[in-house]
Amino acid sequence: MEGRIARAGTKQMDLASVKRAYARWAPIYDWSFGTVSYFGRKRAVHFANEHKGHVLEVGVGTGMSLSHYHPEVRVTGIDVSRDMLERARRRVADEGLSHVEALEEMDAQALRYPDETFDTVAAMHVVSVVPAPARVMAEMARVCKTGGQVLVLNHFARAKGPLHWIEKTMAPFAKAIGWHADFTIEPVLAEKRLELFDKVPAPPFGIFTLLRLRKVRR
Ligand SMILES: C[S@@+](CC[C@H](N)C(=O)[O-])C[C@H]1O[C@@H](n2cnc3c(N)ncnc32)[C@H](O)[C@@H]1O
Incomplete structure (x- = not known):
């Protein structure tokens, strides 16, 4: 099923729904979900800074992470939502973030970059x-x-407990809210060229999880 995910009990979300959802989110994103997820994002960027080089941030959104990067790290960001990107571009200009080399409108499912281009590739709150x-x-x-x-960096669905109940309740509203609350970790760990070497809970209260994977030759 091209461009769609099938998940039992979940309304499917295609690219047009994503763009519509994030056109609605863009004006309120920074002070709503953006604030809640602030410290987790900062922690993820810390690991990109340690590795240095050229970073690709997939689904960069309004660019809330961009000021956390070390000035010596070169950053390219992509996003499919023009409304979110517009805010990221404004932030880069307003804050003079010269380490940000490019912000491009692009689908993460079909990246227009050659193989083996980036030292770090990050996706924060994007895979769901x-x-x-x-x-x-x-x-x-x-x-x-x-x-x-x-x-x-993402929230992954719990197998049980109160959060599991909330995730199941929210799942049918994926199209409206802009993410799959019942998204599980398996599709992220299934990529054969990526080896998981660190998995840590991220703030607030460990709701999010930060995965660090290494690209290996297969
Ligand atoms: C929850 S926001 C996260 C934004 C940012 N990474 C952050 O941590 O604040 C999800 C972002 O993923 C983008 N996105 C969703 N599907 C995408 C796709 N196929 N290609 C590129 N970006 C996508 C959305 O437009 C949105 O900006």
């Missing part, structure tokens, strides 16, 4: 939004240099 998460992981692996790292 895209129509085909496995394809995005494959693209992230392709453009990452062998030995480079892929960072995935």
Whole structure:
């Protein structure tokens, strides 16, 4: 099923729904979800800074992470939502973030970069939004240099407990809210060229998880 994900009990989300959802989110994103997720994003960027080199941030959104990068790290960001990108571009101009080399409108499922381009490829709160998460992981692996790292920060569905109940309740509203609340970790870990070497809970209260994966030759 091209450009869509099939998940039992979940309304499917295609690229047009994603764009519509994030056109609605863009004006309120920074002070709503953006604030809640602030410290987790900062932690993920810390690992990109350690690795240095050229970073690709997939689904860069309004660019809330961009000021956390070390000035010596070169950053390219892509996003499919023009409304979110517009805010990221404004932020880069307003804050004079000269380490940001490019912000491009692009689908993470079909990246327009050659193989083995980036030292770090990061996706923060993106894999549960895209129509085909496995394809995005494959693209992230392709453009990452062998030995480079892929960072995935996201909320992953719990198997039980009160959060599991909330996730199940929210799942049918994926199209309206702009992400799949019942998204599981499996599609992220299934990419053969990426080896998981670190998995840590991220703030607030460990709701999010930060995965660090290494690109290996297969
Ligand atoms: C929840 S926001 C996260 C934004 C940012 N990474 C952050 O941490 O604040 C999800 C972002 O993913 C983008 N997105 C969704 N599907 C995409 C796709 N197929 N290609 C590129 N970006 C996509 C959305 O437009 C949105 O900006």
